[in-house]
Amino acid sequence: MSVEKIHRVGIIMNGVTGRMGKNQHLLRSIIPIIHQGGISVSDEEIIMPDPILVGRNENKLKVLAAESGIDKWSTDLNGLLQDPKYSVYFDATMTNIRAANIEKAIRAGKNIYCEKPTAMNLEDALRIYNLAIERGVKHGVVQDKLWLPGIMKLKDLIDRGYFGRIFSVRGEFGYWVFEGDTVPSQRPSWNYKKAEGGGIIFDMLCHWQYLLENTFGRVKSLSCLGALHIDKRWDENGNEYQADAEDAAYSTFQIDGANGEIVAHFNSSWQVRVRRDDLLTIQVDGTEGSAVVGLRECWIQPYGATPKPIWNPDIPSSINHFDNWIQVPEQRNYDNAFKVQWELFLRHLVLDEPFQWGLQEGAKGVQFAEKGFESWSGRKWADIPKVI
Amino acid sequence: MSVEKIHRVGIIMNGVTGRMGKNQHLLRSIIPIIHQGGISVSDEEIIMPDPILVGRNENKLKVLAAESGIDKWSTDLNGLLQDPKYSVYFDATMTNIRAANIEKAIRAGKNIYCEKPTAMNLEDALRIYNLAIERGVKHGVVQDKLWLPGIMKLKDLIDRGYFGRIFSVRGEFGYWVFEGDTVPSQRPSWNYKKAEGGGIIFDMLCHWQYLLENTFGRVKSLSCLGALHIDKRWDENGNEYQADAEDAAYSTFQIDGANGEIVAHFNSSWQVRVRRDDLLTIQVDGTEGSAVVGLRECWIQPYGATPKPIWNPDIPSSINHFDNWIQVPEQRNYDNAFKVQWELFLRHLVLDEPFQWGLQEGAKGVQFAEKGFESWSGRKWADIPKVI
């Protein structure tokens, strides 16, 4: 293939020494895009990301450079923001410094791509959105779950009209995060500390916001109960600490669906043992059929396959309730969800293709988490006004 | 066997031509007790129920008498209440006439055993309880789910200390009740009509009340959202009707557990397709282990068998999340749950053995349903004050 035109996009990748930044964004998105020869726009044209790794710890950056094969790295963010070689600022740093970083980058004229939550509160989230509009930079926020194979299969079913009228959605997210005393914990300790931006509401309600709104309709109101189920934990160095950020959230949503109200209930927990199809499962019930969706797989039960159970606890059930479902086959190829969104953003950047997942959506996610806390403390439903 | 002493207990069985009264109380409880030679109290002593079938429809009663082999039947409830041969009044009639029937029976000096809900509102439920106390009659309310094999296995695990500290309970109840247009419906139409005492909140929250309180601890407050997911149905005669009673309830409970607060979330729905172990499944999570309970079976995952999942949607999960659970074997024999409670009640009656499931518990169940409606309409949490 002879490529006539290469759009090189310089990307300042800030925070790639962290878990998500490194694994999902660098190793599973940007590097594979480079290794596959860029994003092929046409036979003659490609978009090629050109990243520089940014962080605070020089040693970690060196190791990451060696591991990833990206030899450019820097600890001087401010310097880079002045460097015209880089047109995109990507941020996967800690939440409590993200909005300030993004603001600086917008003011330096950079286009923005960043992790969620975009800020620690709605006000900041809206400010950086408005600033981006004012300065005319392009912007995107990670909403990876939309490109999970399971969610894409669900979207296909919805688009096809499989469900009839959808009226109910059940989400179960979570797994057991070890406390760290006997078995080492598999999540960083800051997740369980309020002062460091931890807590499952802030982390997961942002996800449910874009997932629900992109898939089912606008969420009108929510009720949320947080809980701290396990408050004694051991950190990365084996030291005991007091967890003070909620590790579970029980939330219910009222959604303006395409054909009437939809109730969605989601349990999110880092202290739950998993007896279901996947770490995240979403059951959708409609008049004509139901589906249960995991990260990659999807099972459906249409009306004609719906059994008619008899309630009789005297004898073992004659129905195995897992048998009457059929697995949706792979009807398309699925790439890494983060990488898919990166490619869409880079096309938006270079080719000006539409891209609906910008900082306005990030702000809605932050609003969602705020409303979750409002409902929890007020012990009542919280309506969600349109802010944008 | 030469039995020296037979305690014959005359029972007025009102409402046994209905579904529950006939199947669970007459055919699976009283008849088997008679066929097994009564309740053996000791080698020389038995308790033998002596029922008379009561209803409004003479023809139905004749058929039932033939089917059950119980040849005594009557449509004259008032006359029977004056007959000293019968010391127990049992009620499985429709909810909206139950409290009045019970009141009459108490005033006639009968001991009471009845279905739930005991009344249409808390006031009535408390009135018949107080009347029973005042008149010194014995009383019991059906709380059958406590003797489901699955729930008894759960109780054994709790008593054994298996869970460590319990902090979270998830209940999923329901199945697809057909609308009646193509496939005939498997539930009576009155369930879907407000005016006839229908609705899932009134039906199921009574069950969750005694189930939660007998198993985990007192429920302090609840949040409940009802929904009418399907409002067009076809009745027993194939006529279309407008359903107006809620067919789903999404409820969350805060419980004073033995070792701290427990959050319980229960979804109840007659419009859900079932992809789980049973029509009712309850997952209990504790610090040392979890359990998932169905009507008869129970699966457990202790700490040492808890997997450590890695969130990586790029590849199919290496863990089948159903594999790391082990089924609780049959460690005792399980009889029909309704029959077990009947036997306990008859022993209470004759031998004065303790029996904690009286009209006061029925009143708490009614209060629970009322609080469910209060929370729904008020869009906020409802605290549950102690009434007895």
Next chain:
Amino acid sequence: MSVEKIHRVGIIMNGVTGRMGKNQHLLRSIIPIIHQGGISVSDEEIIMPDPILVGRNENKLKVLAAESGIDKWSTDLNGLLQDPKYSVYFDATMTNIRAANIEKAIRAGKNIYCEKPTAMNLEDALRIYNLAIERGVKHGVVQDKLWLPGIMKLKDLIDRGYFGRIFSVRGEFGYWVFEGDTVPSQRPSWNYKKAEGGGIIFDMLCHWQYLLENTFGRVKSLSCLGALHIDKRWDENGNEYQADAEDAAYSTFQIDGANGEIVAHFNSSWQVRVRRDDLLTIQVDGTEGSAVVGLRECWIQPYGATPKPIWNPDIPSSINHFDNWIQVPEQRNYDNAFKVQWELFLRHLVLDEPFQWGLQEGAKGVQFAEKGFESWSGRKWADIPKVI
């Protein structure tokens, strides 16, 4: 990665031309540590082993050097002991010369790491321990089974309190060692000759000593019966010989457990066919649950999953006794057990981190074997006095 500080540790590896020394210590421990870039102590600091291969057979050493990529080798042990480049003397030679070698090395000021048994008798084992203390050198003895994945899973379960009170342990070790006439034998002939330090008591009781004491508690007394089940064998050259060292040991132990006495029974045999989960299986029974542990895997049966069998040989059992167990998942990563202990020893050496598996423990292992012989010949229980 720019490492600021490298601690190079020169190690005289004596006996690496033997089976254990080569496979476990050189190829699966020291070489992988080198290949992984040493032991990372912090972002700026590593420990790097620097071995020299020592043996009697020059040809074997050359071959091993080529195979391992370690180009330093020597047959001159005495010379090396004077070389200040090497701070550690490692010994995996034959047992009957080990104590003398170690003594020489201690006198030369070397730190010691060695295989077990540390000596042919308790007196020698204590002498080299006391000498190490006197000369102030550091010392470690291989107790690899403590880091077998199966044993580590067991330890996690114990630490978690899974078992309740442990009261009973059953060990089965062994497999069929072919005699060598038809199928060639898979173990060297010296194992079956008393004069060459053979016999299963000396070999395996050392293991049971540290395994039991590190896992369950101090062993107070033991009863041991040795047996020579097969006395005619064929050696490496196909020559028939008379085996005179016991090839099986049936031993029972009384242990001071954390919550009362524990009885442990271990069968060790080189003449047993294996119908069990692994070559070494250990069943642990406690009040709240049991576990069966193999080299890598662990299966558990908690109280709630314990079946209630009925003894009825008239019909096939309705219980498959392997079904009510659940496999412990991989809750952490497991490295080669020998390598794990090497890394701990090297950290102890360089960083002075605690290391409890020194020559005193080796002496206890030798004492254990001696007590085994004492019990066997005396046909009675042998108490095990504290020697250190």
Next chain:
Amino acid sequence: MSVEKIHRVGIIMNGVTGRMGKNQHLLRSIIPIIHQGGISVSDEEIIMPDPILVGRNENKLKVLAAESGIDKWSTDLNGLLQDPKYSVYFDATMTNIRAANIEKAIRAGKNIYCEKPTAMNLEDALRIYNLAIERGVKHGVVQDKLWLPGIMKLKDLIDRGYFGRIFSVRGEFGYWVFEGDTVPSQRPSWNYKKAEGGGIIFDMLCHWQYLLENTFGRVKSLSCLGALHIDKRWDENGNEYQADAEDAAYSTFQIDGANGEIVAHFNSSWQVRVRRDDLLTIQVDGTEGSAVVGLRECWIQPYGATPKPIWNPDIPSSINHFDNWIQVPEQRNYDNAFKVQWELFLRHLVLDEPFQWGLQEGAKGVQFAEKGFESWSGRKWADIPKVI
């Protein structure tokens, strides 16, 4: 079939209201023998048992008479012993009254068939044996395990020479007997009380005696360690009690085998969870092959199928150690073991066919248990002198 001659054998069945007496001897042995039309000796001749049920509780006897269809019963043992219609006295009463009952019956001229242990001590056991010889009555002691299908398959293999030279036997007996607090216990409480003749040594060593001696050879000496693993239990009425009889025994035996010494090790426990083929499994290792035997099934691994395992805990074992065994097919029909021995005894009685399992064998069983206690308390091996 026209039977010319019916030998009717009157049997006083004492103790058949107990668990073993009722289930194994009456319902599964004598009744089936009657229902099959007696024991067919030839086309013209049968032996027909004619039992009378004896016990202390009249009500229990009436119920048992109704259940079994044997309408003769009595509480007057002394009267029956004088009745010449009954030539056999069978005893399945409690151990502490058995020897006295047998003695009375012998003095009344009855032939004897009885459960084990035959007495509470060797002296009594020998006395009733000598008395039987003196009075010339015939006698048999239940040794049911010899006719378990599994043990008969093993015996067939031995007789065939399958094993080559047998050198080692491993027995594992037991299962989890529930304490009775949460799950009800499946064994009577007297088993756990010394004063009532409880304890596993007295119960099981009798079995191991005849099993080992009939199958492998004379037991020369034994070492036995008893243990009381669980001392708090709940009895049939739900009352807590202190268990004081040992519930586990770890015993080793030296046997004069046909081709040299055999070591046998047996663990017996009522507090063990079962991960093996059956409630009783016996592994036999010989030079040419091994077998593992359960109550009904038997698996063999001959020399040619013996795998050559490699000890490498770094990787999962490539051998599934259950795969290299083959199950022995049903090469004959197996009847209930108790019934088989009853038929042999009745033929011995009527036809004078040889019967080697008399009171002398019962005495050896009692001696075995006594030696078990002697070894336990003396903490040394106990030799077993020939007493008969």
